[in-house]
Amino acid sequence: MNKPPPTNPPSRHADLTAPFDRLPPLGDQEAIVEVRGIEAAYGGRVAIEYIYCHFPARTVTAVMGPSGCGKSTLIKILNRTLELTPGAKVRSGAVYFRGRNIYGPDQEPMTIRKRIGIIHQRPIVFPMSIQENVLFGARFHQQIKGVSPRDYAEFHLERVGLLDEVGDRLSEPANRLSGGQQQRLCLARTLANEPEIILMDEPCSAIDPVATQRIEDLIAGLKREYAIIIVTHNLSQARRVSEHAVFMFAGRIIEAGLTKRLFAEPRTELTSNFISGRIG
């Protein structure tokens, strides 16, 4: 008997206004992360609310929207890094990662952050060597087993295409690298943690077009192994790299679905205005 395709959150959330309770199905992949009714605030100001969505495994999902619409807030909620921002708080709702609520009382934020890695907008390298940057989290989580730290670092630098460029100067300070190289180093550092999902918060906004191209190529390769959720305000980038897309506006999800469909047949006027460049 054929299994029915996965559906969206059940009707117990139907008290919320449409379309927030019934998002279009994202496709036939299994959802690795599911967000149910999240509301988050900075101090007393609500940043995002009525958030329901899910993210499939081994797929790139773009979170799009104009500046300040809550895209970054949403992805930081997915790995419990929002609470690192002073005053920021998830007020209600749940995020299910492989079926378990990461905001449940038995969940340890550090474990979640290790399993769901994040790349930030500005590449941030730590004041240590290139090799030690790669191993920063891996050493803490005791990931390096059976291989030398150098081999472990080289393996992950190879994955982001940096080994050829920096292989002979792993002991040099990481801040000598270019912006694009630093961003790939940050990606290698996250990969070295052996996460299950990679979140990217506008990873190309602070780097040049050539470096952006390299990051996009890496995303295309990495999606075979990971679910990638990328925040971008760059429509062309969303179109190029993602299969699924979520469009946010003023702290709410307006529309979600296959990227091709969302661009070709937007179902709301706001989405239509956004993808045509009239807002954003």
Added chain:
Amino acid sequence: MSEAPSLPNRQAILVDRAFTVLAWLLGATGIALPGVIIGFLAVRGLGVIDWAFLTSPPGGFPLGQAGGIGPALQGSLALVGIGLVVALPLAVGGALFLTEYNRFPALARIVRFATECLAAIPSIVYGLFGYAILVVFMSLKISLLAGGITLGLVMFPLILIGAQEALEAVSWQDREAALSLGVTRAYVVRRVVLRQAAPGILAITTLAAGHAFGSAAPVLFTASVIFSRGGLGLETPVMTLPTHLYFLVGEALSFEHAYGTALVLVGVLLIVNVLVVCLKGALRR
């Protein structure tokens, strides 16, 4: 027809020139002042400085007219060393608590205010406090230990304020990026925050140590004696450079030796500062 380019405001240009000249003059004064002081000390004091002066105890009659400053140099360095052992962990620990762990901004403000008050207390008051509490009440006697702890108290507020500022200068995004990798706060503090703040903490520690090295008042009643043959013990009193200078000038024993002593005092501070600048450069790399 295009208009001729308008002439810039003549008055504004004159004011700008006057401001530039004034800035140069004031800047030059700032550079010249330490230069003149060190130059003056060098002219008057360089003649007496040799290896024997730096290593031998004072001699002659009245004492101080001959001989050297060996025990005083030794004593001053030891006092600052003990002071640092006391002040550095306390101050950096306090600053770490306030910047990394404290969740109550009001507490940070109160501690900061109290520390600033502490830093503004005249050093002679520290001397009196050290004498009353350490020397008399705690029976440490006039000793290297009592003087070292007193100097530690002098350095503590300066280092705490400077370390707090150095730690606060580390960007919040650096901490966020590190914590996002699922590591503990202590790991981030140890491997990222303290490394970033190290040059700043080092700079303020040097400044505080220099201030303590040249202070006579805190050690006057707690550690120093007029004469010592050298040799250090925690429970024994020591000679110090600033108090030796004070006695030489106060009793009009030998102005030549006084200038020599002052030059050594300033010279040690200069050497330490240069070394710290090099170390800071190395840390930044």
